[in-house]
Amino acid sequence: MAVPLGYAVLSGFKSTDQLSRNPIGLPDPWVTSNYTDILGSGSFWQLVGSSTLIAAGTTVVVVAVSALAAFSFARFAFRGREMLFTLFTMGLMFPFAVAALPLFLLLRSMHLLDNPLGVILPQAAFGLPMTIVVLRGFFREIPAELEEAATLDGCGPLTFFWRILLPMARPALGTVSVLAVVGSWNNFLLPLLVFNEPTWWTIPIGVQQFQGQYSAEYARVFAYLVLAMVPALAFYSVAERQLVGGLAAGATKG
């Protein structure tokens, strides 16, 4: 399991020449220039910055919008509720690839190509079903007595939502945020369609382009891959609990 990863790390410390003579053993001598060159160039940091901005934007939008909708689904009885909820849950089955073409045309007509919003908004939209389902389940578990008490104290729905429900739901919000960040970070097809210019390229796009550009310099590509993995793996080691808990919750409830 770890072999491919370890192999990539070690290969990054070789020169391409060394890699072809000595593909399996330890680097001799250790070459650090592959890594330092990439870290020293602005383009790699641009990818990191762009991926971060897009992930953050997507997460804020999808969590905020889903929380409002999930609140309404969980705490109100109103005509058409079940129908609306079914509509959103059906979204769990919509493969993104199906909508890719018309979505591209729509974004083009809205002049959102080569614009980070062109990735953030569709990602948030496709993230809604899962986020709403998880949050709704959580919001339902908050006891009605709490709501009654708040209402007696003069809380309107919005105040209750903002002052009481959201702070109480922090663990669930954490889980869905982590899922949204990972989903956005790894998305490939949408940024590929939306970003023609390299200005906003995200890490997955950058990796693919880099491989195309330096296809003969294996060691460099390995170093690039390793550096591209670092943010995701670092994030994972911090957010592991939230992520795994969220996957289990999402899978049993979705």
Added chain:
Amino acid sequence: MTSTFLPDKRSGPDVGPPPPSPGSSRSRTRRRARHWLTAVGFQVPALVLFGTLVLLPMLFALYASFFRWGGFGMPDDYIGGDNFTRLFQDPVFLGDLWRCLLLVGLSLVLQLPFALALAVALNQKIRGRAVYRMLFFAPYILSEAITGVLFSMIFAPDDGLADHVLGAIGLDGVGGQWFADPSTVMATLFLVMTWKYFGFHMMLYLAGLQSIPAELTEAALIDGAGPWQRFRNVTLPLLAPTLRISVFLSVIGSIQLFDLVWVVTAGGPDHHSETMAVTMFQYGFKRYQVGYASAISVAMFGISLVFALAYQRFVLRRDLQGATTTMRGGGA
């Protein structure tokens, strides 16, 4: 369900108009209307986002699938169901269906049992199991693009790690072309998919295993059941809901596979690793046959939907009834 924001405690969801009560009926209707507006008001941002960027494109794909259309201007050359007739005579698309079945079959027969075995092993108290968990799950965090590039280099003909390892243990010439050979490309892709996804399924199983009360296995132990019997008769039935979800996700994932294939082979050599999504992308974005590509999209959605509905109707339904399956109490 219970909410003090209800105007009337007796009115559940979706009840008809309130019974006419003389005198107060008008103000009551108004109050109900205001309540409805408040409730739906919270939905508006979600509806706008979902409607414009998910539903509208989906419906438009359906519409465009009835036209011969290159993607510029509005579609105007209506050809009825011709795109669909063509689809089911297209050897590439029929190949896509076959490859999809192949991936589903391989996943169910190889990948999921492997994930289950590891989950059972990691559920024991062994040293360093937290580290193993991290390690096995880590590939799932990496994007398919990164995974794809990594493995396209590991399986590079002649220079890659795979060929060197085989050479080192005296199996020269066993590997060879990997992704470039029509006869090995799918097997190699499946290997990469397994590397990337089995950790996800393993984590699901671990979560499921941990919700099985220990008393049950202990009771079976006291009754003299061996390890296999305990697994077969206690663990497996109690894990069934988790297994059904994992099978569902695995099948849907196989139907929609795109990123990995696109990065590694782009469907080649000669369509031998193409998936439905890749074919759609080829026609839609490379060959500008947008109408036909939309028909592929619609077919993909149809297949996902039919599978999902049938699965929910015939398989998942069982999770809602029967004592053994409801015992594991909802997770999260």
